[in-house]
Amino acid sequence: MVEYRIDRRSGVATYLQIVQQTKQALRMGLLEPGDRLPTAREVVEATAINPNTVLKAYRELEREGLVEARRGLGTFVRTTLGTGPADSPLRGELADWARRARTAGLDREDVAALFTSVLKEHFEGDDA
Amino acid sequence: MSTLALKGTYWVTVRQYRRTLWLAAAAVAVSLAVIGGLRIWDAQTPDRYYEDGQRYAADDNRGYEALRLALEYGGMWLLLLPLLVGAFVAGPLVAREFESGTYKLSLTQSVSPTDWLRAKLLTATATALLVTLALTGVFRIGWSRVSGSYNLDWSDRGPYEATGTVIFAYVLAAIAVGALVGQLIRRTLVAMAATGLVMGVVLLILGAFRWSFLTVKTVTGPAGPTLWAPENALMTDAGLLTTSGVRFDQSICWDEVNRTPGLDGMNDGGMKIFERCLAQHDVTSQYVDYHPQSHFWPTQLIESGILLALAALAAFAAFRVLRARHP
């Protein structure tokens, strides 16, 4: 099960933080189809945020087809996201690439900048 | 002081004022111990007998003296009971809720303000009446031994209240007045003082007027020998009458005596002049006004009635004020 961590000073809307952290958990394989998301009650008790914020985030995830609400039971994960589990071939290739970049003398910020620019080039116009 | 059977606001009230309730119980126990102890002490010395067979307490019976004294003061303390009860209701029971802000807690629960105040007042009333009953009972334990002795007549202040119904009526009036004053003056100490003052004034006023409720009985007789009222009567007035039956103001003759020159030189202090003056004014007989002991209960009931009316009025006003302020 995921545990949300809300950063009030990040400037990112609270519901978006929940959406992003859920997606992250899906990408990392921490959440798999059939898993139940924490109830709004559980989330707000731990984070002291407004219940409607959680519901709004869950509605957004549902709209994107990632989760489904089952009446009286809770909200459940429907699909995996992106490349799947952490040990997928794509992740391996990326890890190889990162190792090569490091040997080539690039530091963390150089790599991040390079990655972001490639990301921007190939995913221009897509939603965040 | 079991709180097991109590519910709702009554449970809360009893729980809140537990200490006061224990204190009241302790006061009753102490008074019972004192009076009971004094009666036992008194019984250690056998009574003496007059020639006609009537008994009287021996002069060296210190226990009897102490009991008599305890009853004299005890009666006075009993008169303070309405003041104490009224002050408690006005202060700790009502005003303090407003002063400390706990009314905000009490009046936002599911019970209505009326239920809240009613529970407080009924709890106070039940307790106060029980305590009064117990204390008057204790008083009677002593009273049955010393009644009729000096300062302890049926009509004396203290015994009069303690042996009748009025003390209960005073307590009821004090509770109602306290409930009203406590709401009007939302300061604990000021409300206590004000209620004590009001009840003190009521006690004084009724004490001054209670023997005017019923018309007095009168005996008349020839001027000269002492004229006695019936046994156990409360004498209220005595004086002289003219032949036509009109009450004569003696000061007229005393003024005449005082105006006489050379009064200091007379060896009878002017009595001859006084008697001559009475004769001139046709004074031939005298009278005594009194309340017979049979007036005790009617007077008690009239006074109690006045107090209960006051209690009803104050209680009505107290609930009106509450409803006006807290819908």
Add this chain to the structure above:
Amino acid sequence: MTRDGIALKADLLGKKYGGRGQGWALRECDFALPTGRVCALVGPNGAGKSTLLALAAGLLRPTEGTIEAPDREHLAYVAQDKPLHPRLTVADTLRMGRELNPGRWNDATARRVIADTLDPEAVVRTLSGGQRTRVALALALGKRPELLLLDEPMADLDPLARHQLMGLLMADAAEHGTTVVMSSHILTELEGACDHLLLLHGGRIRLDGPVDELLAAHTLLTGPVADLAPHTVVESRTTGRQLTALIRREGPVEGPWETRDPSLEDLLLAHLRTTEGAPA
């Protein structure tokens, strides 16, 4: 009771305290708070927050206008000074909640607020400010209210307890759909928890509405000095040739300005600063 969908409603509500030199504590307040909202009642000290809450709780009568709230069985109110009976123990205080709210009281809810932080046999008089707050909140939540009115609820709490109790409040709201109104002059304790805002200043309502709508309706912009019409300027400052302004948008913002969405704090501060000098 209030009409469907509205938990608290005020119509031209006004309150004037008696006594010499006392003016209007609240004037011409009009608002309707939908059920299920968590509403932040904010404003500087003396803005009328406590008066509004006491009126809603039925402890005061309005001088003019009306306020519609659930009856006393269905609302709970925690006053700013957290009044409790000083001689009762914590356990007795909770028992009082049960005795005075027959049929509504939920002991488990109340005990969850107390958690394991308090000795049930501790006498209320000996408790710290934060512990009193906990007991007062336990009484309020144990009653299972439809409307929960909290006057400066978190003022006496340390950050950890604040977070935990705010979490409990939100959990209660999530589970039972409780409408919550809480006042504060510390914004950080409310941001994130509240989805509705009532800004009071000088006894009048300056801002009222759902937080996200209010934020969406406003824009912070920086750029050259120019006429900002048709937008409503809430607050503007000029430094040399540069203008910084918070506006309530009327249509899209077109011009040479750099724009960004305001935070709740930006919004409140701007509104408070502009009403500072305004007649109350």
